[in-house]
Amino acid sequence: xxxxxxxxxxxxxARAIQDGRLTSESLVAACxxxxxxxxxxxxxxxxxxxxxxxxxxxxxxxxxxxxxxHGVPFGIKDIFDTADMPTEHGSPIYRGNRPRxxxxxxxxxxxxxxxxxxxxxxxxxxxxxxxxxxxxRNPAHTPGGSSSGSAAAVADHMVPLALGTQTGGxxxxxxxxxxxxxxxPSFGSINRSGVKQVSDTLDTxxxxxxxxxDAALALNLLSSRRIPDFAAKAAAPRIGFxxxxxxxxVDAATHAALESAARRLASAGADVRDAALPAAAEALFExxxxxxxxxxxxxxxxEQAQHREAISAELLIRLDEGWAWxxxxxxxxxxxxxxxxRQFADxxxxxxxxxxxxxxGEAPKGLTSTGDSLFNRIWTLLGVPCVTLPWGSGxxxxxxxxxxxxxxxxxxxxxxxxxxxASALA
Amino acid sequence: xxxxxxxxxxxxxARAIQDGRLTSESLVAACxxxxxxxxxxxxxxxxxxxxxxxxxxxxxxxxxxxxxxHGVPFGIKDIFDTADMPTEHGSPIYRGNRPRxxxxxxxxxxxxxxxxxxxxxxxxxxxxxxxxxxxxRNPAHTPGGSSSGSAAAVADHMVPLALGTQTGGxxxxxxxxxxxxxxxPSFGSINRSGVKQVSDTLDTxxxxxxxxxDAALALNLLSSRRIPDFAAKAAAPRIGFxxxxxxxxVDAATHAALESAARRLASAGADVRDAALPAAAEALFExxxxxxxxxxxxxxxxEQAQHREAISAELLIRLDEGWAWxxxxxxxxxxxxxxxxRQFADxxxxxxxxxxxxxxGEAPKGLTSTGDSLFNRIWTLLGVPCVTLPWGSGxxxxxxxxxxxxxxxxxxxxxxxxxxxASALA
Numbered sequence: 001x002x003x004x005x006x007x008x009x010x011x012x013x014a015r016a017i018q019d020g021r022l023t024s025e026s027l028v029a030a031c032x033x034x035x036x037x038x039x040x041x042x043x044x045x046x047x048x049x050x051x052x053x054x055x056x057x058x059x060x061x062x063x064x065x066x067x068x069x070h071g072v073p074f075g076i077k078d079i080f081d082t083a084d085m086p087t088e089h090g091s092p093i094y095r096g097n098r099p100r101x102x103x104x105x106x107x108x109x110x111x112x113x114x115x116x117x118x119x120x121x122x123x124x125x126x127x128x129x130x131x132x133x134x135x136x137r138n139p140a141h142t143p144g145g146s147s148s149g150s151a152a153a154v155a156d157h158m159v160p161l162a163l164g165t166q167t168g169g170x171x172x173x174x175x176x177x178x179x180x181x182x183x184x185p186s187f188g189s190i191n192r193s194g195v196k197q198v199s200d201t202l203d204t205x206x207x208x209x210x211x212x213x214d215a216a217l218a219l220n221l222l223s224s225r226r227i228p229d230f231a232a233k234a235a236a237p238r239i240g241f242x243x244x245x246x247x248x249x250v251d252a253a254t255h256a257a258l259e260s261a262a263r264r265l266a267s268a269g270a271d272v273r274d275a276a277l278p279a280a281a282e283a284l285f286e287x288x289x290x291x292x293x294x295x296x297x298x299x300x301x302x303e304q305a306q307h308r309e310a311i312s313a314e315l316l317i318r319l320d321e322g323w324a325w326x327x328x329x330x331x332x333x334x335x336x337x338x339x340x341x342r343q344f345a346d347x348x349x350x351x352x353x354x355x356x357x358x359x360x361g362e363a364p365k366g367l368t369s370t371g372d373s374l375f376n377r378i379w380t381l382l383g384v385p386c387v388t389l390p391w392g393s394g395x396x397x398x399x400x401x402x403x404x405x406x407x408x409x410x411x412x413x414x415x416x417x418x419x420x421x422a423s424a425l426a
Numbered sequence: 427x428x429x430x431x432x433x434x435x436x437x438x439x440a441r442a443i444q445d446g447r448l449t450s451e452s453l454v455a456a457c458x459x460x461x462x463x464x465x466x467x468x469x470x471x472x473x474x475x476x477x478x479x480x481x482x483x484x485x486x487x488x489x490x491x492x493x494x495x496h497g498v499p500f501g502i503k504d505i506f507d508t509a510d511m512p513t514e515h516g517s518p519i520y521r522g523n524r525p526r527x528x529x530x531x532x533x534x535x536x537x538x539x540x541x542x543x544x545x546x547x548x549x550x551x552x553x554x555x556x557x558x559x560x561x562x563r564n565p566a567h568t569p570g571g572s573s574s575g576s577a578a579a580v581a582d583h584m585v586p587l588a589l590g591t592q593t594g595g596x597x598x599x600x601x602x603x604x605x606x607x608x609x610x611p612s613f614g615s616i617n618r619s620g621v622k623q624v625s626d627t628l629d630t631x632x633x634x635x636x637x638x639x640d641a642a643l644a645l646n647l648l649s650s651r652r653i654p655d656f657a658a659k660a661a662a663p664r665i666g667f668x669x670x671x672x673x674x675x676v677d678a679a680t681h682a683a684l685e686s687a688a689r690r691l692a693s694a695g696a697d698v699r700d701a702a703l704p705a706a707a708e709a710l711f712e713x714x715x716x717x718x719x720x721x722x723x724x725x726x727x728x729e730q731a732q733h734r735e736a737i738s739a740e741l742l743i744r745l746d747e748g749w750a751w752x753x754x755x756x757x758x759x760x761x762x763x764x765x766x767x768r769q770f771a772d773x774x775x776x777x778x779x780x781x782x783x784x785x786x787g788e789a790p791k792g793l794t795s796t797g798d799s800l801f802n803r804i805w806t807l808l809g810v811p812c813v814t815l816p817w818g819s820g821x822x823x824x825x826x827x828x829x830x831x832x833x834x835x836x837x838x839x840x841x842x843x844x845x846x847x848a849s850a851l852a
Binding site for chain 1: 509523525531533534617619620622649652727730732756761
């Protein structure tokens with residue numbers, strides 16, 4: 001029974017709880033059982049709130065539903081403050097840290113009757129230095145990062161939904177590597193209060209799920225954005241195939257997967273045309289780094305001043321780069337980003353969404369790197385909503401993803417189109 | 427001697443320390459003496475780090491200068507995290523709160539050899555509910571808010587520089603009410619990590635100072651923006667007199683002060699012309715509220731869920747308003763702000779700066795309200811840099827301010843022009 005329960009999607013589980021066919025307690029217990037069986041190998045979690053989660057679930061089982069995900073457990077990336085659990089930011093500097101308050105979105109989840117199952121592994125300050133988390137599809141491979149634990153936990157059905165953040169490619173890439181759905185909403189969709197800041201211009205709260213509907217329900221809860229009418233027959237979208245100037249940097253399997261997805265979506269009725277990104281948007285491949293590193297160097301000023309010896313060598317290199325950029329260089333990068341956002345909005349008058357790679361290829365072997373954010377960073381800096389859907393596989397048999405991108409604030413429409421695309425590809 | 431010392435500007439004091447004519451210890455001691463004499467009445471400080479500040483100063487006196495403000499003390503608004511002092515956000519919910527880390531800018535100040543003198547009074551979460559701080563120019567009047575303590579402390583020469591934040595008008599208005607210089611830099615100039623979030627779109631770290639040069643040195647330290655060449659003879663600027671559609675809401679004294687400033691600057695050589703704001707910028711008078719309240723409601727979700735009874739009635743009204751706004755209304759307000767930023771950039775191709783009121787009038791009597799942010803909110807939402815300079819006085823003899831506004835990222839040029847204007851008005 002429990003192995004069936006924890007494979008339910010969040011929306012299926014919530015409906016079953018509301019209909020009295022399932023209790024939140026049994027759902028949470030099934031998740032805990034899966035974690036007990038699997039997390040020794042996968043290391044997706046840094047803290048599991050076993051007793052608190054069960055107690056919370058039992059309390060919720062006695063209450064009327066507070067929301068559409070009442071009784072559903074969430075995993076929380078360990079850069080979100082939690083008052084009743086450690087919040088360590090993937091860094092020894094914050095060992096045992098207990099913030100005074102929950103992050104705003106953690107409070108919103110609790111308020112809506114969701115269960116906080118625990119904290120998932122994050123790379124050091126959601127940047128480069130990896131966790132020991134393994135990819136559930138093949139434990140010899142990285143799950144991607146920085147939201148490594150959230151991606152692995154959802155992919156392994158340890159929890160139906162998890163929160164992550166994306167500054168470069170920290171939601172879309174690990175979701176693609178682990179074969180789940182990742183949503184990086186429009187910049188500013190989900191509140192960041194109580195989330196460890198790395199790059200104020202880029203940090204975006206996102207979600208991991210096993211279905212598009214689950215991602216839409218969670219986004220609605222956290223951002224007040226409308227849920228698409230999934231029952232309605234969606235019109236086939238106008239899709240721009242955006243190979244970008246970096247197309248030569250995707251591997252052969254990803255190349256083939258994207259081309260086959262484009263053909264398949266076209267034969268399902270979509271109007272698929274090639275889309276060339278505007279010049280300023282293409283420039284963001286190079287402008288993202290200066291912005292991220294300039295801001296991270298300052299955001300982590302206390303850590304550098306007080307605990308430099310406890311920062312990884314990889315991160316120190318990035319932070320030193322951040323200090324080396326001039327304010328003028330940084331301002332010019334931000335100006336290019338502003339221009340790019342305007343030009344991109346113009347481009348998107350002709351398309352409902354773009355189709356583009358989620359990553360350069362499948363999850364790399366080994367745990368020393370979480371992979372390359374090349375195909376994520378420009379969308380993060382544009383602030384536009386992105387979804388990755390699992391599609392195809394690489395030469396090692398690991399999952400690949402296709403990334404769908406819409407105009408800013410078009411998150412609800414993007415999710416409707418993503419559902420259409422998922423059906424067309426199924 | 428000590429009454430002379432604490433009247434030195436920060437730049438004068440820093441030069442004296444560097445030349446060996448003054449010690450940081452004696453400067454800090456003079457500030458502490460002034461606080462001991464005056465703060466019983468003014469209530470600008472919620473925590474004075476007497477012993478730590480003296481020890482820090484003595485240590486700095488034994489070191490070579492680490493920066494242009496080596497040895498200079500700062501007041502820090504009590505919504506910035508400090509690991510060695512309480513951080514209470516002006517709310518009983520955070521009584522005795524001790525964060526794990528310093529806010530990034532506090533760490534930057536320490537790194538540059540500045541002394542953290544203590545924490546200054548803030549309204550509840552830097553929003554509406556006032557402090558008991560009094561205006562040093564007349565203690566029967568409000569100093570303005572939300573950065574009430576920082577404005578009062580600098581105006582009363584308890585400390586030469588202080589940090590504040592502006593979400594509506596929380597730097598420019600209290601600076602004008604207290605007769606000091608306030609600087610709200612371009613959005614994104616100064617890092618916000620470790621600053622209590624109210625409105626992600628609006629919250630901007632700013633500064634209080636007694637001279638334009640002091641503000642420029644502090645901005646350089648905190649943002650890496652260039653310091654203007656104050657020794658060079660600045661060209662007279664092209665000034666747009668922006669009365670705005672709300673001109674009828676300024677009082678007679680402010681009306682007269684702005685008109686006289688415009689005449690005076692013109693006779694000093696500035697090209698002063700009337701400037702009409704673009705339509706989208708004018709619309710921001712109405713669009714600021716929905717954005718601020720929508721975001722504040724979410725940013726303070728934990729406080730509402732766990733400690734609703736400890737939130738002021740005034741704030742609960744604003745938060746309930748924030749929950750009542752739809753996502754679509756909020757998104758539309760943000761779209762208008764994006765349009766306004768573009769139109770404003772076009773307008774500013776014709777002007778070096780705008781001249782506009784800092785507030786509707788002098789500081790209101792009583793401590794029940796910190797005044798009205800009407801003439802600040804559109805600039806905050808535009809993200810453009812603003813300086814207020816003391817000029818003229820109201821019918822109660824309290825100071826008035828003129829506000830100078832430049833195009834985004836033109837902070838260094840704005841400070842150069844502000845210095846030119848201060849000389850022309852002197």
